[in-house]
Amino acid sequence: MMEYIKKVRACIRWLLEREDINLAEIKRINGQLEATHKQHSEIVADLENNIEETKSVYEELQKQCASLQEALKIVEAEKMDALSSLRDEREARMGVESLRNGLLEDLNRVKLEEKRLTDQIKMLQDTNKRLQEYNTSLQQYNSNLQADATKNAETIAKLQKEKNTMVETMNGLKDHANSVKMQLDIAKSLQNEAAKQKTDLLKEVESLRMELQHVREERDTKSAQVDSLLAEIGTYKEKTGKTAIQLDSAMAKTSALEETCSSQRKMIETLEIKLAAANEKLKRSDMTASETMTEYENMKKMLESALSRLEEAEQTILDGEKLRKKLHNTILELKGNIRVFCRVRPLLPNESGAVSYPKSGENLGRGIELLHNAQGYSFTFDKVFDHSASQEHVFIEISQLVQSALDGYKVCIFAYGQTGSGKTYTMMGNPEFEDQKGMIPRSLEQIFQASQALNSQGWRYKMQASMLEIYNETIRDLLVTNRMAAQDGGPTKYSIKHDANGNTIVSDLTVVDVTTINEVSSLLRRAAQSRSVGRTQMNEESSRSHCVFTLRIFGVNEGTDQQVQGVLNLIDLAGSERLNKSGATGDRLKETLAINKSLSCLSDVIFSIAKKEEHVPFRNSKLTYLLQPCLGGDSKTLMFVNLAPEVSSAAESLCSLRFAARVNSCEIGIPRRQTQTRSSQ
Numbered sequence: 225m226m227e228y229i230k231k232v233r234a235c236i237r238w239l240l241e242r243e244d245i246n247l248a249e250i251k252r253i254n255g256q257l258e259a260t261h262k263q264h265s266e267i268v269a270d271l272e273n274n275i276e277e278t279k280s281v282y283e284e285l286q287k288q289c290a291s292l293q294e295a296l297k298i299v300e301a302e303k304m305d306a307l308s309s310l311r312d313e314r315e316a317r318m319g320v321e322s323l324r325n326g327l328l329e330d331l332n333r334v335k336l337e338e339k340r341l342t343d344q345i346k347m348l349q350d351t352n353k354r355l356q357e358y359n360t361s362l363q364q365y366n367s368n369l370q371a372d373a374t375k376n377a378e379t380i381a382k383l384q385k386e387k388n389t390m391v392e393t394m395n396g397l398k399d400h401a402n403s404v405k406m407q408l409d410i411a412k413s414l415q416n417e418a419a420k421q422k423t424d425l426l427k428e429v430e431s432l433r434m435e436l437q438h439v440r441e442e443r444d445t446k447s448a449q450v451d452s453l454l455a456e457i458g459t460y461k462e463k464t465g466k467t468a469i470q471l472d473s474a475m476a477k478t479s480a481l482e483e484t485c486s487s488q489r490k491m492i493e494t495l496e497i498k499l500a501a502a503n504e505k506l507k508r509s510d511m512t513a514s515e516t517m518t519e520y521e522n523m524k525k526m527l528e529s530a531l532s533r534l535e536e537a538e539q540t541i542l543d544g545e546k547l548r549k550k551l552h553n554t555i556l557e558l559k560g561n562i563r564v565f566c567r568v569r570p571l572l573p574n575e576s577g578a579v580s581y582p583k584s585g586e587n588l589g590r591g592i593e594l595l596h597n598a599q600g601y602s603f604t605f606d607k608v609f610d611h612s613a614s615q616e617h618v619f620i621e622i623s624q625l626v627q628s629a630l631d632g633y634k635v636c637i638f639a640y641g642q643t644g645s646g647k648t649y650t651m652m653g654n655p656e657f658e659d660q661k662g663m664i665p666r667s668l669e670q671i672f673q674a675s676q677a678l679n680s681q682g683w684r685y686k687m688q689a690s691m692l693e694i695y696n697e698t699i700r701d702l703l704v705t706n707r708m709a710a711q712d713g714g715p716t717k718y719s720i721k722h723d724a725n726g727n728t729i730v731s732d733l734t735v736v737d738v739t740t741i742n743e744v745s746s747l748l749r750r751a752a753q754s755r756s757v758g759r760t761q762m763n764e765e766s767s768r769s770h771c772v773f774t775l776r777i778f779g780v781n782e783g784t785d786q787q788v789q790g791v792l793n794l795i796d797l798a799g800s801e802r803l804n805k806s807g808a809t810g811d812r813l814k815e816t817l818a819i820n821k822s823l824s825c826l827s828d829v830i831f832s833i834a835k836k837e838e839h840v841p842f843r844n845s846k847l848t849y850l851l852q853p854c855l856g857g858d859s860k861t862l863m864f865v866n867l868a869p870e871v872s873s874a875a876e877s878l879c880s881l882r883f884a885a886r887v888n889s890c891e892i893g894i895p896r897r898q899t900q901t902r903s904s905q
């Protein structure tokens with residue numbers, strides 16, 4: 225309880241203390257309240273002042289507001305104006321925007337187009353670059369091939385030389401072998417003789433031996449007789465004492481027998497000496513025979529090795545020839561264009577020339593310059609032959625091309641140029657004189673020689689020749705014997721067709737199997753006589769027709785069963801002169817028109833092939849339709865452009881050169897070989 229009271233007292237004390245504190249606090253708060261009241265009244269006074277001020281400001285503001293509203297009205301009106309003008313502007317802007325959008329679309333389109341074009345240009349540039357690179361690589365390849373070809377030609381020449389020396393050595397060896405053989409024959413006959421002698425001697429020795437034996441036996445019987453006689457003598461002496469006469473005779477008999485014995489012994493000795501000599505001789509002849517035999521064997525071996533080397537060399541030459549052929553064809557294939565050779569005929573007396581040639585530089589042998597109306601024109605071709613070039617020289621340049629007809633290519637060589645420029649001279653020449661023979665007889669000679677040479681490699685060739693001319697768009701058979709031999713009595717109408725293999729067939733045309741060059745020569749003579757020759761003012765013997773010689777070549781290799789089918793077309797075109805220059809009238813005018821038409825058809829065809837046009841107008845003239853397979857891209861085509869060098873022909877020459885230059889730039893495609901195996905037929 226006490227404790228409790230103590231606590232209550234403490235509580236009361238604490239409450240009293242708290243009351244004091246609270247009183248002091250109330251006092252403080254009252255003081256604060258008073259201060260706050262004071263402050264409040266000050267604030268109220270301030271606020272009242274402020275309200276007054278605000279009121280005046282408000283009035284001021286109301287005034288301002290009224291003026292602003294007025295201004296606002298004005299502004300609103302202005303705004304309306306502005307809005308309407310804004311609308312107009314918007315419309316205008318929309319118009320402009322749609323225009324802009326259109327323009328943007330256009331721009332985008334243009335940009336896309338530009339991008340496409342840039343891509344295309346890039347692609348073209350790339351292609352161009354690639355083509356250039358390809359071209360460079362082709363050129364490189366080409367020059368490599370040419371270098372290889374030259375190297376091969378050198379190797380072939382070297383091998384040929386080696387072959388020649390080997391052939392010479394072989395001939396020497398053969399001679400040597402023959403002389404050795406003769407020696408051997410002599411030695412053999414000597415040996416035979418010696419053998420015979422030996423047998424004779426052996427026989428003699430045998431008979432001598434037998435004789436000796438016989439003599440010995442005789443001697444032995446005689447000796448036995450002597451002994452028996454001596455015994456008998458003894459017995460006589462002893463027993464009966466026969467007479468001395470009997471004894472003497474017996475003695476004489478005995479000594480005679482002894483003499484015979486000694487002479488026979490001598491004979492035996494001489495026979496033995498003879499036998500030894502014969503044996504010696506036999507031995508010697510045996511030795512000579514074996515020596516000759518070894519020498520013969522050595523010679524035989526040498527001859528065999530020389531023959532096998534010769535065979536190897538021949539094989540290498542054949543391989544080299546094959547490689548050269550392949551390289552040559554590859555080069556021509558890579559070129560892929562019509563090749564053009566230009567040939568200028570010599571000036572006739574009293575003519576002055578308008579043609580010159582580069583004396584040096586890269587166009588040497590390929591360039592030609594023509595002076596016309598005081599202006600110079602330069603051209604370059606695959607080859608240019610000046611007036612001094614011989615027929616042989618020109619032929620060397622085309623011989624590889626001719627050769628490829630044997631390898632199964634279609635080859636077409638034609639001569640183009642004005643009348644009197646040397647086309648016929650180039651193509652046919654004068655076959656009666658060796659140095660004046662033209663490309664046609666030379667080509668045929670080469671074909672026949674080469675086909676014979678290829679015989680050893682198993683190739684068998686069959687050839688068919690035909691020859692026609694196209695005169696005023698009409699075909700004439702130049703090999704037919706009776707020209708008017710048609711059923712109805714009129715001239716034969718020839719029609720041209722092409723078979724599936726790309727071969728041209730001219731109905732009713734005479735096709736002659738030829739096996740020798742002489743047959744072809746007589747055919748050419750026959751054709752030359754039939755050829756239509758007209759007269760113009762320019763050339764007394766101007767040929768007014770296109771003359772087409774065709775040789776079909778069928779080859780089969782009996783070893784490999786490979787078959788080839790080549791065609792060689794050699795064409796002497798009619799003169800290309802213009803109408804005003806030829807001065808032709810009447811029939812001649814008709815001829816000239818027909819010639820010009822077919823020549824222009826020829827150029828149309830060549831240019832259309834070069835442009836890779838879908839439609840090539842082959843059918844526009846007989847000439848182009850006839851040559852379609854040979855111009856259609858898979859053949860090897862060469863054009864001679866013949867020029868007359870005189871000043872008066874400069875205009876015509878310029879036309880011919882321009883045409884030839886265009887032809888030279890044409891790519892007609894890659895020549896293809898027509899080849900198959902017999903079993904694949």
Ligand SMILES: Nc1ncnc2c1ncn2[C@@H]1O[C@H](COP(=O)(O)OP(=O)(O)OP(=O)(O)O)[C@@H](O)[C@H]1O
Binds near residue numbers: 648
């Ligand atoms: N390279 C040459 N060397 C020597 N004489 C030539 C040469 N070229 C042509 N001739 C001669 O020029 C003349 C005319 O030549 P050619 O008859 O070959 O001309 P062409 O062009 O065939 O004429 P055409 O169109 O009338 O047939 C001939 O007498 C010929 O012998």
